[in-house]
Amino acid sequence: MEGAIGFTLEKKHERARTGVLHTAHGDIQTPAFVPVGTKANVKGVLPETLAHLGAQVVLGNTYHLYLQPGEEIVEQAGGLGTFMGWNGPTMTDSGGFQVFSLGAAYGRTITKIAKGEESAGDVVAVYDPEVQTQHGQLAIIDDEGVSFTSHIDGSLHRFTPERSVEIQHALGADMFFAFDECTSPTASYEYQKDAMHRTHRWAERSLRAHRQNLEANRRQGIFGIVQGGRHEDLRRESAKEIASMDFDGFGIGGSFSKEDMAGALQAAIPELPEEKPRHFLGIGEPGDVLTGIAEGMDLFDCVAATRMGRHGTIYTRRGNIHLKSEKYRTEFAPLDPETIIPGTEPFTRAYVSHLLRSGEMLGQIIASTHNLGFILRLVDGAREALLHGTFGEYRENFIRDYYA
RNA sequence: GCGUCGGUGGCAGAGUGGUCAAUUGCACUUGGCUGUAAACCAAGCGGAUUUAUCCUACGCAGGUUCGAAUCCUGCCCGGCGCA
Numbered sequence: 001m002e003g004a005i006g007f008t009l010e011k012k013h014e015r016a017r018t019g020v021l022h023t024a025h026g027d028i029q030t031p032a033f034v035p036v037g038t039k040a041n042v043k044g045v046l047p048e049t050l051a052h053l054g055a056q057v058v059l060g061n062t063y064h065l066y067l068q069p070g071e072e073i074v075e076q077a078g079g080l081g082t083f084m085g086w087n088g089p090t091m092t093d094s095g096g097f098q099v100f101s102l103g104a105a106y107g108r109t110i111t112k113i114a115k116g117e118e119s120a121g122d123v124v125a126v127y128d129p130e131v132q133t134q135h136g137q138l139a140i141i142d143d144e145g146v147s148f149t150s151h152i153d154g155s156l157h158r159f160t161p162e163r164s165v166e167i168q169h170a171l172g173a174d175m176f177f178a179f180d181e182c183t184s185p186t187a188s189y190e191y192q193k194d195a196m197h198r199t200h201r202w203a204e205r206s207l208r209a210h211r212q213n214l215e216a217n218r219r220q221g222i223f224g225i226v227q228g229g230r231h232e233d234l235r236r237e238s239a240k241e242i243a244s245m246d247f248d249g250f251g252i253g254g255s256f257s258k259e260d261m262a263g264a265l266q267a268a269i270p271e272l273p274e275e276k277p278r279h280f281l282g283i284g285e286p287g288d289v290l291t292g293i294a295e296g297m298d299l300f301d302c303v304a305a306t307r308m309g310r311h312g313t314i315y316t317r318r319g320n321i322h323l324k325s326e327k328y329r330t331e332f333a334p335l336d337p338e339t340i341i342p343g344t345e346p347f348t349r350a351y352v353s354h355l356l357r358s359g360e361m362l363g364q365i366i367a368s369t370h371n372l373g374f375i376l377r378l379v380d381g382a383r384e385a386l387l388h389g390t391f392g393e394y395r396e397n398f399i400r401d402y403y404a
Numbered sequence: 405g406c407g408u409c410g411g412u413g414g415c416a417g418a419g420u421g422g423u424c425a426a427u428u429g430c431a432c433u434u435g436g437c438u439g440u441a442a443a444c445c446a447a448g449c450g451g452a453u454u455u456a457u458c459c460u461a462c463g464c465a466g467g468u469u470c471g472a473a474u475c476c477u478g479c480c481c482g483g484c485g486c487a
Contacts, residue, residue, distance in 0.1 A: 038440050059439075097439045106441080113438055138441075151441040182439070225439090253439065282439035289438095304438045311437065311444065326433070356443095364443055 005175055005221035005248050007277045007298075011387055015269070015296045018386045021277050023089040023174035024219055025081060028056045030277065031293045031386075033379040034091060034301035035372055039064045040074065040084040043306045044361070044368040047086040052342050053373040054380055058086050059301045062167050062176075063095035063159070067150055071170035079172030090173040091301075094164045094206070096180035096199075096225065096253065097282065099146050103139035104184040112282060114185035114230065114257035141181060143198055161205035169216040177251055177281075178206035180225040185255035192229035199227045200241050207245050221248035223279060230260050232267040239271035252297070253281040261288060265295035286315060286378055286402055290395045293382050305375050309367035312356045315374040317401050321349075323367065328353040335366075341373030 006022040021028040035042045035050060038061040042050060050058065060080045065071060077083035081090045100112065138149040145160030164179035180199040183192055203224045210222045224247035228234030242250060250272050256264055261283075272278060279299035280292045289300050305315070312324040316336035321328065331349040335341070347366055355363025378398070385394035 034439095036440070043440080044443085061440080064440080091439095093439045098441090100439095102441070109436090109445080111438070177439080180439095251439080256438090279439090284438045300438095302438050303440045303442090307437060307440065307442065307444085311442080313437080322435090359443075361443070 003221060003248055004217060004219050005277075007249070007275060009275060013386045013389060013391050014294075016294050016386055016391055017296055017298070018383050019277070019298060021089075021298070023057075023221075025087065025089040025174055026056070028089055028299075029383060030298040031289075031379055031383055032056050032299055033289065033376050034059045034279075034299055035376075036061075036301050036303045036306070037084065037086075038303075039068065040080060042368075042372070044310060044365045045306065045372060047084065049343060049369055050086070050372070051088070053369065054376045055088075055372070057089040057091060057174075057299075058084075059091045059093060060084075060171060060173060061093050061095070061098075062164055062171065063098040063148070065092075065171055066095070066167050067152055067157070071167045075170040075172060081173070089175070091175040091279075092168050092171050092173040092177070093281070093301075094168065094177040094179040094225075095146075095159050096164075096177065097182045098148070099139050099141060099180075100182035100184060100255075102148060102151060103137050103141060103146075104187070106137035106139070110184055110186055112182065112185060112255040114255060141198075143201070145179075146181075161202040162209045165206050165209040165213075165222075169210075169213060169220065173220065175221045175223060175249065177223045178203045178225055178247070180227060180253060182254055182281075183227065183229050185230060185257060187229065189231060189234075192227075192231060192234055196227045196229070196234055196238050199225065200238070203242055203245060203247075207247060211246075223247055223249040223251045223277075225251040225253045225281065226268050226272075227254045228264070228268070229254050230257060230264070232260075232263055235264045235267040236271060239268035243272050247276070249277040249279060251279040251281045258288075262291050262295060265292065265297065269296045286375060287399060289375065289379060290382060290398060293379070293386075294391070294395060300379070302375075305371035306368040309369070309371040310364040312363075312367065314352075314367050315371050317398075318404065319402055323349060323353045323363075324356050325353075329357075335370050336374065339374055339377065341370050341377070344370045344373065 008020045010018040010020060019030045021030055034057050035055050037058045040060055065074055074080055074083045138151055140147045145158055148157045150157060161179040168176040179202050181195045183195045207222060211217060224242040224245055226238045226242050228238040252268055277298045280297040282302055283292055283300055284302050285304055292300055313320050313322045314335055317338040328349045333349055335344060335349060344366055352363050352366050382394060385391040
């Protein structure tokens with residue numbers, strides 16, 4: 001491979017595909033699910049376990065690692081992977097998502113996935129710097145960058161595309177993302193459009209900042225991020241614009257609703273170069289991952305597996321179950337009788353239910369491990385099915401059982 | 405036995421004349437969680453319901469009062485102190 005990372009397209013199957021992503025820390029068979037290790041750890045799961053579960057790459061977060069412990073410490077340790085004891089490939093997110101989660105979403109119940117129609121309103125996604133007070137949110141956006149108030153100690157910080165790239169150079173992941181703005185699904189069309197253009201300008205600046213650092217260029221690849229929110233025309237425009245820049249890979253970010261997710265991908269993906277990897281940021285849940293794969297995405301990261309597990313909900317072939325519910329107290333059955341997850345075989349629903357109810361951390365560990373194993377296995381199965389030309393069937397079968 | 409403090413919803417513990425079916429926490433029930441401010445958040449949690457109200461309830465039994473978990477009397481039970 002000529003750059004820091006390379007991508008070999010292996011096989012296509014309608015719009016879906018398999019491939020191999022090459023990095024200095026090893027190859028990644030795609031499609032692949034990327035466990036999220038925000039603060040240099042996948043919550044509740046040891047690197048060794050991740051490897052057993054089949055994880056190939058882990059994603060850390062710029063905002064969080066910058067605040068704690070500070071990127072210079074990660075750099076001194078030898079980079080994100082070495083610091084956390086993970087031998088394989090790593091990625092970092094740029095902090096763009098925190099623009100949303102600490103900004104427009106702060107203190108509210110909104111998430112990046114909109115539900116139905118009710119959220120198509122016109123909620124202001126950022127405050128006007130002239131008139132805003134910081135009450136109620138921790139991130140303020142302007143065209144140049146974003147000012148943050150640390151959620152840890154209230155101190156003030158500022159990210160620009162250049163700064164985000166600089167931090168990500170220090171974190172040293174094999175792949176990292178350009179600094180972007182993840183908008184709220186409740187933002188207006190006009191706002192989404194403005195934010196998208198801002199993200200395009202930030203993409204250029206991120207790319208330039210990276211290419212200027214020859215040393216970092218040799219070891220790290222940079223992904224540009226397509227935005228455009230819930231509007232197909234914006235998605236298409238954004239993809240075209242980002243694709244015209246010399247990125248090593250592409251991310252599709254921002255907000256969706258269940259209904260328009262596939263449409264957004266169908267609008268964006270045809271604009272992206274086939275020979276470069278595509279990462280679906282923050283997605284997802286089992287069904288959404290299969291949708292992404294079907295549309296031609298290669299990589300997925302998501303906190304849902306570990307967060308839901310930690311909170312007591314586990315994935316099963318027949319849908320999600322909440323282990324803390326009354327009925328599982330005495331259900332001495334495997335977590336998911338139809339899915340074998342290495343390391344969780346001995347445990348029953350009743351046992352994990354008890355651990356979860358009594359606040360034992362092992363319950364969270366087992367449930368997180370199970371969910372991660374489940375989604376990794378699902379994606380792995382999808383890859384196999386793609387190679388055998390049976391993906392359509394694979395997906396249909398899964399959806400039928402899972403959402404039955 | 406005398407004195408003293410106390411007995412409140414599954415538990416702990418507020419309340420000390422009306423705004424109290426009773427603050428709060430835990431437990432419990434049910435939801436939610438998609439680039440992790442998240443081992444978190446939300447709702448419910450005496451009964452019946454036309455959801456407006458009614459009934460039952462702050463150890464038990466009486467009483468005072470327009471009105472009592474709150475005041476008085478007796479009884480029962482518990483802690484502590486003195487015998």
